[in-house]
Amino acid sequence: MGNRIFLSDPTACTAEVVAGARLLAVADRVGPDRAWRRAAMDNLMRVVVAMFAWCMPLLLLAIAIGLAVKAMPLISTTPLMDLLTSSEWRPLKGEFGFLAFIVGTVEVTLIAVLLAVPFGVLSGIYLSEHSNTATKRLAVPVLDMLGAIPSVIFGIWGVVLIVPLVRNGIAPFFGVASTGYTVLTGGLVLSVMVFPLITQVVHEVVRTVPNGLRDAGLALGATNWETTRKVVVRKALPGIWAACILGFSRAFGETIAVLMVVGNxxxxxxxxxxxxxxxxxxxxNNYGEMMSIPMYDSALMFAALLLLAIVLAFNLYARRVLKRMEIRAN
Amino acid sequence: MEKSTRNRLLQEQAALWMMRSAAFVVFASLVAIILTIVVKGWSSLSWEMLTSTPQGGYYLGKGGGILNAIAGSVYLALGSTVLATGIGLPIALYLNVYASPSGRSVGMIRTALDVLFGVPSIVYGSFGFVLMLWVGIKVSLFAGIIVVGLLVVPIVARTMDEVLRSVRPEMKDAAFAMGATRWETAWKVVARQGLPGLGTALLMGFGRAIGDAASVMFTTGFTDHVPGSIMDPAATLPLAIFFQLSSPVPEVRERAYAAALVLTMIILILSIFGRLLVKRSSKHTI
Structure with a gap:
């Protein structure tokens, strides 16, 4: 009772004093006889808070199991290899070969990543190594915004700008007649969606390279670029690799934007x-009909499971690389 | 010697220009996207567009606007952000106050959140569909809020986690030293210090929730009306864009462009607002 803290100079108060004062005020209010209540509350919240936290790994598991259970009827009647390597897609006859879809996904994703990686990595390095403060101050919000723009907006941009570009520009250049709704269009739109992610991760990763290494490079008479290329990039290489993998897995599961421009x-x-x-x-595209054709729902859930498995594998791998880098940096 | 120095400097210049042009392409693409949306959407935007529901069907009918999608999207995003915060804040508090920092659980949960963040929204949508079949709910705003809420949890939790991580450890030590329980420390000291940052996390979650199309396709459905109850299906802006853009009727396509402009504006405002919040927060935290 009656705990008081006197501050002669309020502006000089430290974090500790303020936190302490706040807590003493609390102690004043509750009094010693309620100590059991505070302890009980603490124990209760420990359980609640931990439960919520452990729900997250469980959610991941639940998604995988839920999809697997729905995909089971298909997997149990058709061997897995046939599903993955056949290109016969006749849902009405019960033939489900995913090869065409798998090739389509991989092709679109590869185009996107091959286009996005050089731009993303170079601008990431530029931002952390060679740009001035003003550029950085402008670039970070711009990247945030680009990352926040919803997929459907990229789609509309693709339909309005990239589809005509492919139809009237790129396809005639190669002597092909095209509607403009192609795998290449999908890859182009996707690559712009992957830019911000790769740039941001590369920017973060390159920043963790200790300054002493840069100084050593420059002191030996290397130019800025030589230091970047031979010292900084070499040191940050695993992280840059991880950034590309993350970009790949982001592109792999992207739906609406690709759906709008890829032709289907x-x-x-x-x-x-x-x-x-x-x-x-x-x-x-087919969730509407999947309940009216036998096994169709199972096939689509199998497709979702496939997507989840691949994205999960890539993500875990990339996170692991990044984590190892973080540990080494400290 | 002279020549090789000149070569190296030339290389330096070339590399610099290469990097500059790469950064320029990244910037230019953002400008191109926003310009496209503004140019296409501006002429179709009108008071009527914002305040009336589509007349005579969203795909073929003429006249009317996108009120159904605006209302549906706002309800959905609000509901799922509240849900995600309810789940995300305890997780962030667990990671930063309750769990032992050297233990394994912190790393495992952070990894789970990061991986969940990478799970494509179409997978969430499919999972939501399976869940709905099991529980036996129909396509509705409620189902959408649950699934989009789960989709947003990793973003909200991870952002809050980063914010709370930056609270100085001395604050916690001081609180514990004064005899505070962990919960009092978490709630009255750590969470309070991170408050403005928590606001940013909410805005980010809201932005992701309002812009996601693939997950609401399965769960929220689409309708021409403003949802009257939480068990009604609801239209959303991304789906309004997606469905109406492929319509053969030009007036309907106008509605898609208008919806795209509205959605982009919302996202940009959220992004700018979130940034301002971060700036302000650094002024008030100790």
Whole structure:
């Protein structure tokens, strides 16, 4: 009771004193006889808070199990290899071969990543190594915004700008007639969606390289670029690799933007100027009919499971690389 | 010697220009996207567009606006952000106050959150669909709020976690030293210090919730009306754009462009607002 803290100079108060004062005020109010209540509250909240936290790994598990259970009827009647390597897609006859969709997804994703990696990595390095403060101050919010723009907005941009570009520019250049709704269009739109992610991760990773290494490089007479290339990038290489993997897995599951521009024709796209049909687009386009055709729902849930498995594997790998770098940096 | 120095300097210049042009492309793409949306959407935006529901069907009918989608999206995003905060804040508090920092659990939960963040929204949508079949709810605002809420939890929790992590450890030590329980420390000291940052996390979650299309497709459905109850299906802005853009009727396509402009504006305002909040927060925290 009656605890008071006197501050002669309020502006000089430290964090500790303020926190302490706040707590003493609390202690004043509750009094010693309520100590058991405070302890009980603490114990209760410990359980509640831990429960919420452990729900997260469980949610991941629940998603995987939920999808697997729904996919079971299909997996148990058709061997896994057939599902993955056959390109016969006749839902009405009960034939589900995912090859065309898998090839479509991989093709779109690869185009996106191959385009996004050089730009993303270079601008990430530029931001952390070679740009001035003003550029940085402008770039960080811009990257945030680019990352926050919803997928459907990228889609509309693709339909309005990139589809005509492919139809009237790129396809005629290669002597191909095209509607503009192609695998290449999907890759182009996706690459812009992956830019901010790769740039941000590279920017973060390159910043963790200790300054002493840079100083050593420059002191030996290397130019800025030589220091970047031979010292900084070499040191940050695993992180840059992880950034690319993260970009890949982001692009892999992207749905609406790709669906809007990729054409959605069930075929193996032999060249990028043909229409393709990636897995996410397959799920999104057919959820309406899946309950009316036997096994169709099972096939679509299998597709979702496939997507989850691949994205999960890539993500875990990338996080592991990043974590190892973090540990080494400290 | 002379020549090789010149070569090296040339290389330096070339590399610099390469990096500058890469950064320029990244910037230019943002500008191109926003310009496209503004140019296409501006002419279709009108008071009527914002305040009336579509007349005579969203796909073929003419006239009317996108009120159904605006209302549905706002309800959905509000509901799922509240849900995600209810789950995300305890997780962040657990990670920063309750769990032992050297233990394994912290790393495992953070990794789980990071991985969940990477799970594509179409997978969440499919999972939501399975969940709805099991529990036996129909396509509705409620189902959408649950699934989008789960989709947003990793973002909210991880952002809050980063915010609370930056609270100085001395604050916690001081609180414990004064005899505070962990809960009192978590709630009255740590969470309070991170308050403005928590606001930013909410805005980020709201932005992700309002912009996601693939997960609401399965769960929230689409309708021409403003939802009257939480068990009604609801239209959302992303789906309004997606469905109406492919319509053969030009007036309907106008509605898609208007919806795109509205959605982009909301996202940009949220992004700017979140940044201002971060700036302000650094002024008031100790």
């Amino acid at each position: 024709v069930v075929q193996i796209p032999w060249n990028p100027l043909q229409a393709g049909y990636p897995i996410p687009a397959l799920i999104a």
